[in-house]
Amino acid sequence: MSKIDEITRENWIMSTFPEWGTWLNEEIENEEVKPGTVAMWWLGCTGMWFKTPGGCNITVDLWCGNGKRSHGDGKMKVGHQMANMCGARAMQPNLRAVPFVIDPFAIKGVDAVLATHYHQDHMSAEYAAHVIKSGMMTTDENGKEIPVPFIGPKKSVELWEKWGVPADRCITVRPGDSIKIKDIEIIALDSFDRTCIVTTDSQGEDREELTGKCPTDMDDKAVNYLIKTPGGNIYHSGDSHYSIYFAKHGKDYDIDVAFGSYGENPVGMQDKMTSVDILRMAEALRCKVVVPIHYDVWTNFMADVNEINVLYHMKKDRLGYEFHPFFWEVGGKYVYPTDKEKRAYHHRRGFEDCFEAPQNIPFRSLL
Ligand SMILES: [Fe+2]
DSSP, X not given: OOHHHHOOHHHHHHHHOSTTTTHHHHHHHHOOOOTTOEEEEEEETTEEEEEOTTXXXXXXXXXXXXXXXXXTTSBOOTTSHHHHHHOOOBOOXXXXXXXXXXXXXXXXXXXXXXXXXXXXXXOOHHHHHHXXXXXXEEXXXXXXXXEOOEEEOHHHHHHXXXXXXXXXXXXXXXXXXXXXXXXXXXXXXXXXXXXXXXXXXXXXXXXXXXXXXXXXXXXXXXEEEEEEETTEEEEEOTTOOXXXXXXXXXXXXXXXXEEEEBOOOOTTOOOSBOXXXXXXXXXXXXXXXXXXXXXXXXXTTOOOTHXXXXXXXXXXXXXXXXXXXXXXXXXXXXXXXXXXXXXXXXXXXXXXXXXXXXXXXXXXXXO
8 A cells, every 4th residue: 555545534644643652651651850849830721730849740621622623603602701791692712722732631640630620722632531440549648659649729520520430539629728648739729710700610502691790609619739749838729810919829828830821812802811921920920930821722712921021020129029920831841949040941852862873964164
């Protein structure tokens, strides 16, 4: 058979997807985390993998989906949270803009699956299926073997259970709750994701009417996390918008690294933090490093991190900022505090062993 005869759409998809294959899975497995540090990998959107010296691996908001893949009827559901927010009816052109850097089905072990909230870009049925079907285990505080827990706010737990995750595998957290796993402690904190407040259970003409209702269920819908690790305390704000209460979290906890959901909001939207919000969040949290995330994933919310950089340099001396921003790349590793002084990430460039083997070129001064 010729090459042309062998090629099908299916084998093209299988040989190119996920784009990074198991490259990152292997990198994470092989990473030896040094005492007093914590290693993190950005999985895209707000997806994060944490690995500690004590061999604790947790994921937050690991998600394996995408956005629009067809123009369809060009319409958005009447009760979609963005339709609720601004009264738009035309389809949102949110196409996934980053590659899949991790293969959820090739994950060999994890100690907990965490979600900050239940929106589609923050939870994965594929990953949940793999964790359940592969019988993944971890150990509890006393060293006893237990099935890997799924940890999230009430609405996330409801979604996991709807997908078929057994109820006894799920742990519902509310602000103030704390869970210890190996050498980390996870503290659930208040979320400020007001997009969750305008998210209704039913989407369609029978959507719940929100007008005039005072919502009181934020803690059931979303949480932020403080993850205490041997390498420092990491603050994951999920999809929180800016809130004055970041300042309270900054007073209650020592925060080393803070992740904030950044994006260029289309006109009519207030969903992601702006550059100013990211700096205000970092200042309020009194963190040492602030890392913008989420701006990578949706074509219609993509934003330039240089905007944060320009404003940071404008304001840092006058306001006495004690933090700096770090600009990351999806699929990249960040080790804290080892990489504390880094300001921007570049993927490994390779060719470290140049000239260690003989060249094969016409003459030495050719290039
Ligand atoms: Fe999101």
